[in-house]
Amino acid sequence: MTTNALAPLLKNPVATRKLVVFACYLVTALTLVPVVMMVLVAFQSDAESMAAQPSFWPSSWHPENLKRAFELVPLGRYLLNTIIFAAGTTLLETVTAALAAYAFARLNFPGRNLLFGIYLATLMIPSQVTLIPQFILVAKLHGIDTWPGMILPHAFTALGVFLLRQFFLGIPRDYEEAARLDGANRWQAFTRVIVPLAVPAIATLAVFKFIGQWNNLLVKISPILLPCAETPRNRSTRVSIAV
Numbered sequence: 001m002t003t004n005a006l007a008p009l010l011k012n013p014v015a016t017r018k019l020v021v022f023a024c025y026l027v028t029a030l031t032l033v034p035v036v037m038m039v040l041v042a043f044q045s046d047a048e049s050m051a052a053q054p055s056f057w058p059s060s061w062h063p064e065n066l067k068r069a070f071e072l073v074p075l076g077r078y079l080l081n082t083i084i085f086a087a088g089t090t091l092l093e094t095v096t097a098a099l100a101a102y103a104f105a106r107l108n109f110p111g112r113n114l115l116f117g118i119y120l121a122t123l124m125i126p127s128q129v130t131l132i133p134q135f136i137l138v139a140k141l142h143g144i145d146t147w148p149g150m151i152l153p154h155a156f157t158a159l160g161v162f163l164l165r166q167f168f169l170g171i172p173r174d175y176e177e178a179a180r181l182d183g184a185n186r187w188q189a190f191t192r193v194i195v196p197l198a199v200p201a202i203a204t205l206a207v208f209k210f211i212g213q214w215n216n217l218l219v220k221i222s223p224i225l226l227p228c229a230e231t232p233r234n235r236s237t238r239v240s241i242a243v
Helices: 003-011 013-031 033-042 064-072 075-106 112-124 131-140 147-154 158-169 173-181 186-197 199-214 217-221 237-242
Strands: none
Touching: 013 033, 064 075, 075 112, 075 147, 075 158, 075 186, 075 199, 112 158, 131 147, 158 199, 173 186, 186 199
16 A cells, blocks of 8 residues: 555544554554463473474473473462562552652652752662662561561662652642642542542552562572572562572
């Protein structure tokens, strides 16, 4: 189809929207190809999956591979641990980030901008730098091999505060002032006005945090990052695969 033939379609907003949606579906389908290949390889025999020229479709299906995998290692427990770790850090991150961001965006107190700048400057510090001090701190607080020792060090970041603060600054103060005139205190204005309006930003932060903690590569390559990785009962999926 030539450019002249596409011109009428591009001028039609409905057709343009459908083309964009189709392109998004196509890109999504392409990103799912590795996932489909991974599932198909899981049902192949050992010889077929390790062949020099592996086939995309299994020549013979071996569902017993999944049963054997769960018998060799407690993958169910590892997946549950990963969910608890990722969900716990995500929940704490969204709550604490929303409260801190509201304070930086709405409350007036001495040194607010300076404190926010210092807080934001921590983003320039690589996580590898604080790795050993973090472990020492958790050890002195008797957090080794405990869920609090695993979740709390990853539950507070400056990135989440920055993201929500910028969103809160874009919310007109008129909404909050109207709630205060109706008798709402600051906490009620925050929970009933600001938070509902900021659901898209909070959801975005939650998705980023959950995926980031689920795929925490530093957890996998460093045996001291996660105190809970010492015993199998508390290992996450990444740690169990690494060891």
